[in-house]
Amino acid sequence: MAYIHRELERKFLKMSSFFKAVLVTGARQVGKTTMLRHLSEGTGRTYVSLDNAIVRDLAKSDPVLFFQTYKPPILIDEVQKAPELFEQIKIICDGSEEKGLIWLTGSQQYGMMKRVRETLAGRVGILELFSLSQREKSGCLFGSELDLSFAALQSRQALTPKNDITEVFKHIWEGGMPQVLGVDEELRGDYFNSYVDTYLMRDVAEAGGITDAVRFRKFLLACAALVAEQVNYATLAEAADISQPTAKEWLRVLEGLHIVYLLQPYYNNALKRLSKAPKLYFCDTGLCSYLSMWLTPDVLMKGAASGHFYENYVVMELVKYYAYAKNKANITYYRDSNAKEIDVFIEENGVVHPLEIKKSANPDKREVKKFSVLDSATLERGTGGIVCMCEAPIPIDEKNCFIPSNLL
Numbered sequence: 001m002a003y004i005h006r007e008l009e010r011k012f013l014k015m016s017s018f019f020k021a022v023l024v025t026g027a028r029q030v031g032k033t034t035m036l037r038h039l040s041e042g043t044g045r046t047y048v049s050l051d052n053a054i055v056r057d058l059a060k061s062d063p064v065l066f067f068q069t070y071k072p073p074i075l076i077d078e079v080q081k082a083p084e085l086f087e088q089i090k091i092i093c094d095g096s097e098e099k100g101l102i103w104l105t106g107s108q109q110y111g112m113m114k115r116v117r118e119t120l121a122g123r124v125g126i127l128e129l130f131s132l133s134q135r136e137k138s139g140c141l142f143g144s145e146l147d148l149s150f151a152a153l154q155s156r157q158a159l160t161p162k163n164d165i166t167e168v169f170k171h172i173w174e175g176g177m178p179q180v181l182g183v184d185e186e187l188r189g190d191y192f193n194s195y196v197d198t199y200l201m202r203d204v205a206e207a208g209g210i211t212d213a214v215r216f217r218k219f220l221l222a223c224a225a226l227v228a229e230q231v232n233y234a235t236l237a238e239a240a241d242i243s244q245p246t247a248k249e250w251l252r253v254l255e256g257l258h259i260v261y262l263l264q265p266y267y268n269n270a271l272k273r274l275s276k277a278p279k280l281y282f283c284d285t286g287l288c289s290y291l292s293m294w295l296t297p298d299v300l301m302k303g304a305a306s307g308h309f310y311e312n313y314v315v316m317e318l319v320k321y322y323a324y325a326k327n328k329a330n331i332t333y334y335r336d337s338n339a340k341e342i343d344v345f346i347e348e349n350g351v352v353h354p355l356e357i358k359k360s361a362n363p364d365k366r367e368v369k370k371f372s373v374l375d376s377a378t379l380e381r382g383t384g385g386i387v388c389m390c391e392a393p394i395p396i397d398e399k400n401c402f403i404p405s406n407l408l
Contacts, residue, residue, distance in 0.1 A: 004136055004178065006035050007324040008129050013039065015125035016100035020093040023079070023104040023116060026129035027258035027283060028199045031178045032105040033077050035129065040103070046070050049077040056081055063088035072096075075103040080112035086119040093123040107203065107257070130258070131176030131284045133320045134168075134313075134406065146321055148353055148383040148403065153393035156407045162391040163404040165301065165361070172313045173297035175286015185295060192290035196220065200259065208253035215240045219250055223260060223280060224291035228308035228315075230277040230335075231262065251280075258283050263315060266332040266345050268377060275335035281312045288312065310359040310405075311343060314387050317408045318344065334373065342370055344387075351382040355403075361389040368400045 008024075012035070015022045024032045037047060048070045050056045059066045059082035067074075067088055079085065089102055104124075106112050116124060135141055140160045144152070174180060177195075180188050196217070204210040222239035226232065237247040254260045262278035282288035289309065294300035300309060315331075322329045327348060334342040334354075344355040354371045356363075363386050374381045385400040387408065394402040 001178075001181075003034070003038050004031075004132060005139075005141065006031065006129070006136060007133065007141055007320070008127060009035065009039060011324055011326075012036075012127055015127060016103070018099060019123065019125035020096065020099055021089055021102040021104065021120060021124040022100065023106060023124055023126050024129050025106050025113070025126065025258070027131070028107045028203070029177050029179060029195065030129050030131045030258075030284075032107075032129050034178065036075050036103050036105060040075055043073070045103070046072070046074040047077070048074065050081040051078050060084050067092060072101040073098075073103075074101075075105075077105050078107065079104040080106040083112060083115045086115050090119050090123060093120070128258070128323050130316070130320045130323065131286075132178060132181075133176065133317055134171050135317075135321075137171065137176065137181070145325065145327060146408065148355075148385065148401070150383075150393055150395050150401050153401060153403060153407055157392055157404070160406060163361075163389055163406045165359075165389050166297070168310070168313070168389070168405065169301035169306070170297045172285045172309050173289045173294065173300050175284045175289070177284060177286060180286060188286070189290065192287055195287070196291075200257070203257050204250075204253055207256060208249065210250060210253065215242055216250065219247070220254075221291055223251070223254065224282065224288050226280050227282060227288055227292075227305070228311040229280060230275065231280050232277075259287070261316065261319060263344075264332050266334045268379065275337075279333055281315050283316065285309060285313050285316065307359045311357045314357045314405050314408065315344060317405070318346065321408060322346075336373070340370060340373065342373070348382075351380045353382045354384040356386045357405075358386055358388045361391070363388050363402070365396045365402070368396055371400070 012022065012024065024036065026032050048055055050059060063085050066085065072092060092101065142156055142159060180191050201213055204216060210216050219236060219240035222236050226235065233244045233247045237244045251260065255262055261281045261283050263281060264278050265275045267274060289300055292305065294303060300306060318331055322331065329346050329348040332345045334345055342354050343357045346353040352374055354374060356367045367386055371384060381399065383399055385396060385403045387403045387405050390402045390404050393404060396402060
């Protein structure tokens with residue numbers, strides 16, 4: 001299969017020229033190793049995987065001998081399996097002026113990230129890779145920064161085919177795991193089934209001590225059923241027959257393993273009585289549609305949950321974009337005690353860009369009236385609008401447009 005260029009490559013190479021060590025984290029199977037091996041082709045960089053038991057034993061028992069055997073510059077895969085290496089990595093970084101000496105990948109967040117931050121502070125750049133975005137799959141990586149003004153959206157429109165709902169739902173249903181691209185329904189089902197049974201069950205046992213596979217699967221299914229809704233621990237606990245504190249802990253483990261993404265509510269002192277609960281999304285919509293038993297893209301598109309899946313897709317495209325972009329932004333959602341909700345706030349340089357998400361190709365433009373909550377809060381409001389299935393950007397007023405979702 002041909003290599004698919006990742007948007008994170010640019011940022012990774014920049015970090016590698018600045019830091020002595022760079023760590024790429026992310027869920028299993030999203031393509032971390034593939035990307036780094038591609039970037040190290042022809043450079044003579046040593047590759048070593050800690051999935052290999054003999055190599056792992058050496059790393060754990062004698063880190064000094066490990067680095068004498070496998071000399072930097074080096075790419076170490078699945079570094080969370082031998083945290084004993086971090087102290088030696090620190091010594092190597094401190095003893096050399098060379099940048100990008102050590103490239104690392106790691107799938108698990110918890111203990112590893114704590115050790116990394118304690119041991120390698122100031123020496124390591126940390127990046128996160130998600131499963132493939134729609135932009136990466138279509139090979140259309142917009143060179144420019146995301147700008148929600150009408151003129152900027154129009155110039156993006158010229159670079160890509162028109163928004164098409166069957167294509168969008170094919171992407172949502174298939175998801176972005178590189179191994180399931182283009183495979184049939186049977187193989188896709190088998191892939192996700194083994195992904196849950198092998199990787200996920202093993203990782204949740206290691207990361208959170210969760211050994212009750214039956215209840216955990218019920219918990220996963222309950223999460224998939226609540227996609228794009230506010231987290232309700234009582235509902236999750238009841239579905240899996242566990243206590244609410246356990247549900248909270250299990251969700252934290254899933255978030256740490258990059259299986260789910262919790263979109264935090266917007267908070268501002270000027271806006272009182274705001275919701276405190278995050279909204280639940282899946283990092284990969286393919287896994288979520290598998291867990292929800294949507295057997296084809298068409299059934300998913302016509303199903304009762306299609307609007308929620310579309311919202312999940314749009315939110316994750318934005319999350320992925322800002323994870324790889326030059327500019328950082330804070331992505332939240334807004335909900336007050338009157339249940340007035342705005343799907344996404346993108347806060348960048350002190351300016352808030354409000355977005356509504358609608359699966360329709362012709363949504364009601366009056367939706368943007370909700371954005372007036374920002375005027376009462378003395379927040380600087382930038383361009384925004386309604387992200388939807390329209391085929392081209394259309395202005396609503398001077399601040400808002402209908403935004404085709406494939407332009408994000």
